Amino acid sequence: MEATEKDILRGGQFLVKETKCEDVFTPEDFSEEQTMMKDAVMEFNEREIIANKPRFEAKDYALTEEVMRKAGELGFLGVAVPEAYDGLGMGFVSTVLTCDYISSGTGSFSTAFGAHTGIGTMPITLYGTEEQKQKYVPKLATGEWFGAYCLTEPGAGSDANSGKTTAELSADGKSYKINGQKMWISNAGFCSLMIVFARIENDKNITGFIVEYDKENPNGITLGEEEHKLGIRASSTRQVFFNDTVVPVENMLAGRGEGFKIAMNALNVGRIKLAAACLDSQRRILTTAVTYANERKQFKTPIADFGAIKTKLAEMAASAYAGESATYRAAKNIEDRIALRVASGNSHQEAELKGVEEYAIECSILKVAVSEDVQNCADEGIQIFGGMGFSEETPMEAAWRDARIARIYEGTNEINRMLTVGMLVKKAMKGHVDLLGPAQKVQEELMGIPSFDTPDYSELFSEEKEMIKKLKKAFLMVAGGAVQKYGQNLEDHQQLLIAAADILIEIYMAESAILRTEKNVKRTSEKEQSAQIAMAKLYLYHAVDIVEEKGKESIISFAEGDEQRMMLMGLKRFTKYANYPDIVDLRIEIAEKVKAENKYCF
Amino acid sequence: MEATEKDILRGGQFLVKETKCEDVFTPEDFSEEQTMMKDAVMEFNEREIIANKPRFEAKDYALTEEVMRKAGELGFLGVAVPEAYDGLGMGFVSTVLTCDYISSGTGSFSTAFGAHTGIGTMPITLYGTEEQKQKYVPKLATGEWFGAYCLTEPGAGSDANSGKTTAELSADGKSYKINGQKMWISNAGFCSLMIVFARIENDKNITGFIVEYDKENPNGITLGEEEHKLGIRASSTRQVFFNDTVVPVENMLAGRGEGFKIAMNALNVGRIKLAAACLDSQRRILTTAVTYANERKQFKTPIADFGAIKTKLAEMAASAYAGESATYRAAKNIEDRIALRVASGNSHQEAELKGVEEYAIECSILKVAVSEDVQNCADEGIQIFGGMGFSEETPMEAAWRDARIARIYEGTNEINRMLTVGMLVKKAMKGHVDLLGPAQKVQEELMGIPSFDTPDYSELFSEEKEMIKKLKKAFLMVAGGAVQKYGQNLEDHQQLLIAAADILIEIYMAESAILRTEKNVKRTSEKEQSAQIAMAKLYLYHAVDIVEEKGKESIISFAEGDEQRMMLMGLKRFTKYANYPDIVDLRIEIAEKVKAENKYCF
Numbered sequence A, B: 001m002e003a004t005e006k007d008i009l010r011g012g013q014f015l016v017k018e019t020k021c022e023d024v025f026t027p028e029d030f031s032e033e034q035t036m037m038k039d040a041v042m043e044f045n046e047r048e049i050i051a052n053k054p055r056f057e058a059k060d061y062a063l064t065e066e067v068m069r070k071a072g073e074l075g076f077l078g079v080a081v082p083e084a085y086d087g088l089g090m091g092f093v094s095t096v097l098t099c100d101y102i103s104s105g106t107g108s109f110s111t112a113f114g115a116h117t118g119i120g121t122m123p124i125t126l127y128g129t130e131e132q133k134q135k136y137v138p139k140l141a142t143g144e145w146f147g148a149y150c151l152t153e154p155g156a157g158s159d160a161n162s163g164k165t166t167a168e169l170s171a172d173g174k175s176y177k178i179n180g181q182k183m184w185i186s187n188a189g190f191c192s193l194m195i196v197f198a199r200i201e202n203d204k205n206i207t208g209f210i211v212e213y214d215k216e217n218p219n220g221i222t223l224g225e226e227e228h229k230l231g232i233r234a235s236s237t238r239q240v241f242f243n244d245t246v247v248p249v250e251n252m253l254a255g256r257g258e259g260f261k262i263a264m265n266a267l268n269v270g271r272i273k274l275a276a277a278c279l280d281s282q283r284r285i286l287t288t289a290v291t292y293a294n295e296r297k298q299f300k301t302p303i304a305d306f307g308a309i310k311t312k313l314a315e316m317a318a319s320a321y322a323g324e325s326a327t328y329r330a331a332k333n334i335e336d337r338i339a340l341r342v343a344s345g346n347s348h349q350e351a352e353l354k355g356v357e358e359y360a361i362e363c364s365i366l367k368v369a370v371s372e373d374v375q376n377c378a379d380e381g382i383q384i385f386g387g388m389g390f391s392e393e394t395p396m397e398a399a400w401r402d403a404r405i406a407r408i409y410e411g412t413n414e415i416n417r418m419l420t421v422g423m424l425v426k427k428a429m430k431g432h433v434d435l436l437g438p439a440q441k442v443q444e445e446l447m448g449i450p451s452f453d454t455p456d457y458s459e460l461f462s463e464e465k466e467m468i469k470k471l472k473k474a475f476l477m478v479a480g481g482a483v484q485k486y487g488q489n490l491e492d493h494q495q496l497l498i499a500a501a502d503i504l505i506e507i508y509m510a511e512s513a514i515l516r517t518e519k520n521v522k523r524t525s526e527k528e529q530s531a532q533i534a535m536a537k538l539y540l541y542h543a544v545d546i547v548e549e550k551g552k553e554s555i556i557s558f559a560e561g562d563e564q565r566m567m568l569m570g571l572k573r574f575t576k577y578a579n580y581p582d583i584v585d586l587r588i589e590i591a592e593k594v595k596a597e598n599k600y601c602f
């Protein structure tokens, strides 16, 4: 499938352009190669990770390193790395699916894996010189060396560019001396290479360096003790202290002062991968939960037969399904855009960088949505297990603890929420996505007389797709109104930004679930896809509620009097179904399917 | 304040009777004695529990026992116990406030305390014979002995009456022999007395026994190893095995087959106490969070100044405030009803039993609402701390783990949700609460022409109180509709029961917050109470959203066509503000107050 510039949505454009179901990639579109990769990774996960679960929970850091080493031997650490640097050179979708299926055994491994392959390796593949890549990437791709990423400091977390670590050029101009303290560094305990960010003189922006680390010859680097954490217990997390650490000048990444850009772009890729890393956890939690619920009897009834439990199973399934739909949709958009850029003469490096940057909005959306979904899923998993869910003998409590970190690292979910809307507004200003035109149309529609036609919604998803269009109008109305009111100061109105982000997130997720299902119905049948149809409808129904809630709160806050009334009426129109779906029935249908298959089966 | 039968709402009646603000008890009404008790308990908590927090987290079970012993020496274990049995003989409000302020240091202690004073002691004080009380209660009230409660079995959790443990009468008729396996028994590791439920022959219902336990002379009792749990790490939780354990016949509690009733009533009291036990945790989490947020700077700004953080602080405060309001309101209702029954000739024992039973609906509401609020509060607490929230060095992660159990034990929140509505329907059938009349009125109102008057809402809370009335109508419409449609089979429609419960819960909580604030405004001023007013309004606003969401989902599921349309229109009317409050501003006001005081200050 050749992608042309025309076909591919630009990042953020989903909001104003209708996407045809044929144009989204779905997990059902995996190629043979991708399916083989998935099977290999799943097998690895079962054998090396899940089988050793208790050891990870007992803080066996050495095991994490050992399993990472094995992953390297099998090529899993180099999926995204070009063959020229001893990687597998596979596409972005394969990268994402590896991340997905390798991450569900334990958050300890998934963090080590994510930190190494993502923020530990990507700064070099994306920004490194040919020499740097030749020298380091093969070692990282094969697991001979492990990477860590040293950005955060005690005083610099979300405000990553404010770090105090310094890099001072030597008198002979041949090296930098790094001094400072980094904290929360994943993989610190067993890495051989660190991507370190430090400030040169009084630069506005930090600079990135590749720093080798050899325990035998520490070059001024010392490590703190392992941090004791709520979850991901066997993931090595330490402080790292640099005391006159000497780094040759040729180890600077990109140019002086380019570090902040590197840091942010590495995080962009990290975000969609982190979303992926939560997906198989959700599937696995649901499978474990339904298996238990089918077996556990109370009141002479398998608890899976109780409505209270069915609701949980259905909601868990629907959110996992939407998460998959959106993640693979975005992954393929990125892959296509990389291909397009390569075709038009960009280097692979440049193409990958720009490809991911283009979809930074979607990456943030995914990070927030899926990290919260997996948390809820684990929470309900505990509840389904009752008292047993609280025991370390069953897998739910660890899943719940491990999930908690995903809402904090790679940018907290607050920061990511604000980023989505912030980036979108910027894209609109730059003319990369035309929001103004559509927003004005919505404004006009608000003033106009609503149509009282009852449209024909007999075709599958016709009402749902109309609803998605309306939700997009709701977003444009709300965000547009806020921009008009507060202009440049919108940033100071975080509550509004966050509410707008919530709307945006729901639209992307719900639309993705619907498009995936529509595509699959076209190649199979409504009957075969009936549970998927139910999940897409259920997800959308909640999305509509959230849009209404967040929209209302926002409108009330920035508009008054007639304007407020008009916008609230518009919101009502944009969130109104002609035929309300019965979500009680939808949930039962989904739950019955999951119960019958005794697993997440989509 | 003498209470007369007329003054006091019956349990569940809050739904159909308007409560005046003068008729609710609030934490601001604490007597001098109660305030002294509160101070003493807080001091104990600081000194004995919080100061030793790391030891509790390190599973120091012996410490839990030791601190329980000290609590006994100070009388804290006997607050509710009549002086005749060496207790303090204080009222129900004092019992609840002790539970509140002693429980926030760690869930490990609060579980030990709750299990001992509640389900471990109450079955004897509520159902014991004079001899049994004389023999055992003083020991329990002073902490000479500790109690455990053995109801749950591997196969009998929510379905508590299905246990397989047996009690067989000896040939000489002098004793019972108990055989069976209990699990999840709190305090098992250091108790001297167990309330054990077992079945005699093929009885439909189980029977309660007082079983002494002496490690030196175990009488067929063996304990499993300590369970390793997600939270409440230093709370002893073990399996208990009975192997021909001999219990004299005079240790049977109440009559044969009365065990299930005992178990359920002990849990009723347990539930409001469990709610109380979550309150000070919420306060403490908020205080810790705001202190951190005031200190922690990112982007050269204390994070407490960011809208994203203000939202969290405000929502945390509002939910804690509503939780307090509702818990003490119900506690005093119970205390008054006990007093009333004593005044009309009941024994204290009988009076207490009936008093608590009367408010079983409120107890379940509180258990669900407050256990979920403290979970959310801890969750946001972690998020405010960012990466530090994930570290065992800061108190948020333990609070989050410990909170998780409250949604599982004392009846899972699913079971309690269904109970609230189930009990209410039963009360209506029995004529104890007239729901039918009011429900019919709502029905008529739905058919009638809505009034288009714009009422005068200038007085404080006039619109909010009108809104509460409307939400009650919404409940009657939804629950009434469901009862009409499904009649006796309503039980099979758990999704509806749960949605109705959510509505009921929100009404009780929101109303309690409003009434408390109104009462306090009357004795101080609107200015002094402005943050409280904001919290009551904020809480109500969310309650309205929840009622709308849950109501809509229910109506769509059980009604069709014109009936559905009519009810949805009714729901819209019942959830519509004339003047929408700006919750963005409300949150800012609340957050500014909390920030300025640097603590939960209400």
Ligand SMILES: Cc1cc2nc3c(=O)[nH]c(=O)nc-3n(C[C@H](O)[C@H](O)[C@H](O)COP(=O)(O)OP(=O)(O)OC[C@H]3O[C@@H](n4cnc5c(N)ncnc54)[C@H](O)[C@@H]3O)c2cc1C
Pocket: A115, A148, A149, A150, A151, A152, A156, A157, A158, A159, A183, A184, A185, A186, A187, A229, A237, A405, A408, A409, A410, A411, A412, A413, A414, A415, A494, B296, B298, B299, B303, B306, B307, B308, B309, B383, B384, B385, B386, B387, B388, B390
């Ligand atoms: C287990 C673990 C592993 C980690 N691994 C790595 C790693 O390998 N490499 C690395 O460099 N870092 C790593 N981190 C650090 C992580 O990226 C940071 O914790 C995260 O970016 C948040 O920063 P912080 O902890 O300083 O929180 P803060 O930035 O102090 O944030 C505290 C709170 O304030 C909010 N906040 C902050 N700024 C704003 C704002 N402008 N507006 C609104 N709200 C705001 C946040 O959302 C959060 O709720 C790791 C952290 C953990 C816990």
Ligand SMILES: Cc1cc2nc3c(=O)[nH]c(=O)nc-3n(C[C@H](O)[C@H](O)[C@H](O)COP(=O)(O)OP(=O)(O)OC[C@H]3O[C@@H](n4cnc5c(N)ncnc54)[C@H](O)[C@@H]3O)c2cc1C
Pocket: A296, A298, A299, A303, A306, A307, A308, A309, A383, A384, A385, A386, A387, A388, A390, B115, B148, B149, B150, B151, B152, B156, B157, B158, B159, B183, B184, B185, B186, B187, B229, B237, B405, B408, B409, B410, B411, B412, B413, B414, B415, B494
């Ligand atoms: C740390 C801890 C301490 C405890 N302490 C004690 C103690 O001191 N004494 C004691 O006797 N017990 C104790 N318990 C047991 C506790 O009360 C039970 O765990 C609880 O009642 C739930 O029972 P279960 O675990 O068997 O779950 P189950 O009853 O198997 O429930 C599993 C799931 O099914 C749902 N479910 C069950 N029945 C229904 C239904 N009819 N309709 C809809 N949903 C349903 C539940 O809500 C839950 O989500 C403790 C438990 C723990 C974890």
